[in-house]
Amino acid sequence: MGNNIEEKSFSLGRLDIVDLYEWHTNNKLIYETYFQRQFVWKDKDKKDLIDTIIKGYPIPAIFICDAKTNYNTLTKTYNVLDGRQRLESIFEFLDNKYDYKGKRFNEMEEEEKKRILNYNIILIQMYIEPNETEKIKEIFKRLNKNAYNLNKMEKQSTQLVEYDYMIIAKIVAGIVQIEKIDDYVDEIKELFLEEDDKLEVDNYDYDADLGANISNEIKSMCKLEKIKYINKILTSDIVFSHYDKQRQIALQYFLNIYACIIKGELINRNLTEKLIIQFSELDKKILEEKLHACDEASKILLKVYDLEIDEFWKNKTSFFTLEILLAENLEKIEYISENEIVKRLNNFQRSNSKEWNEYSEASKQGVNDKKIREQRQTILSKVLFGQ
Template identity: 25%
Template sequence: MIINDMIKYENQTIKWIATEFNNGNLYVDDSFQRRYVWLKKHQIRLIETILMGYVIPEIYIWKVGTNPDTGDTKFSIVDGQQRIGAIVSFLNGDFKLNKAYLSEKNADYSGKYFSELTPTEKENIWGYSLSLRKILQDVKREDIVNLFLRLNSTDKSLNPQELRNAEYDGLFIKNAMEIARFDFWQKYRVFSADALRRMGDVEFISSLLIFLRKGIESEITQSGINQMYDMYNDQYDEAEEDKTNVECILNQMDKIVTKDESGEFAKFVRKNTHLYTIFIAIYKILLKYKNMSGEQIKNIIEFYSKYENSYDKISMEYRELFQEGTRAKANRIRRVKILSDVIEGKIKI
């Protein structure tokens, strides 16, 4: 089957796009689409482009069926999520056309919400014609995903994790995304807003799951993560066990933070490289002792409270291991060994 033969070309107004989107007939399939990425400046520039009457790139949508109760046709957005999201958000009054991001600083629409535009400007937006490529329902989902990847492979808009989100729909990534919903991450602001938009949380959590499955010596490079997604795509019997273990370790970290009067430990929990090491060290302690003792909790709190101002041999080595390359296998192993020994009291700082 040649996909190009299964695509119809037509134009639709923004009015049609907004109505179908708000009615749920035009939607984003997040099983392969990335999270909403555009910042306000990108959204504003798009709206300005429309107001200026310039052309914007075409949008791909895929017919997925018909609502049996209303007869409305359902479409999945294959390419154009950012553009449609920006348009609908502006129409809904979610942002104004901030002057700082406009090329025409003194335009009449500068600084205005949609509701504040002139009648003519509103009419121009509603009537603006978008180029659509409608993909017929007969096209298989795997071909749609390949098309999405192909459309996004010619530029740098998608990072490796976003590409994985499009390519894989298996058990491993689903488990990582469920763990990403744990309250811990937001409570301690582990991931920035940009990292969340670009699925940095899912990639980091994937590295934790890789450790639980393959140990500390496993590869956490991009190719290594891809291999794990392949291996555990269709069968992942340990998924619930891994999720429970992650939750248990995060709960232990939470307890340590509450006992740390200095507040220093929480600072390192917010840093992914430190969090990765702390996660593995605590896992090893819990595996060996079932629970962390009061003395062990005291040891890790004391270590991090002195971390930045300690100049003993071990503390300096530990800091250097983070500076020399956090993903290097030998460095990872040595960092975990040091921290584990500190927690167990084998090393006194």
């Protein structure tokens, strides 16, 4: 049997969903490569998958390879190379985390349950040793060439990951742990930064900076104790949903907020690649000083969020406005308690004044427009500081 395995690089097999679910509950399926695409499907995608399964239509195969064998417990685990989104969607449905046509799995008729649990999924097992990371990377890269397209933010954050500004943002937003940032950059460069994928930003020479080491200054300013408050907001469910975080929307907000704090003025629309490069070339002391201001503002906001403040102020638009406003007025805010901030914001919302109606409208329309951002900032500055 060993010789047969050596003669071929993969084999086809089939497994019922009930068996795959048992693998899942027994932790036999893992996602060892941290450069895996993150779980990004919307509810509609998940429900469409369940619909496909119930109707007996085929779904794409799942690619796996051996992860490791425990010779003491005589158990084996498998690394999922491709198909994580499909598997997680199925497992979430079986765990009653969402419904299909108004019914969760535990509310379905027995016949419907059988149809799902007995559905056969094709497994393609790659014959790769767990330590053959280069082969795993190559397979992953090829599988993902035709996979679910990266959104603009994911592509931008991938292609600019070697620049200090993007590295800071990715650590702060919890995309990667600081301890793994060097390996992360190497993996991303190998997997995605191919010649035909590089962004054209004016005539900037990207190749000149590829392979640059991450400085100790960046690593120092991004230690968790120095960014713990902004990191908590970006990675918790207070402002950003699970979907927001998985699609790196929280990262996009931080990139823009941090840019506004650095420039001392509001920017128009989302941060450009050119500005990301320019900010990366700033003195590290400036980057650290502004990052500290951002974290201090987040510390105040977290205390405000813990109080009886209306949920409106926890939406993404208000977070954007309040974060920048607080970061730019840390000296003034020292004389205003968190309870007073909550009181002023709630009273403003209940006032039904002309200013409130203007702010409410500005929160809904043109959220990336500089003039609208300035309008929101001006109104809230008067509410909090009387100016």
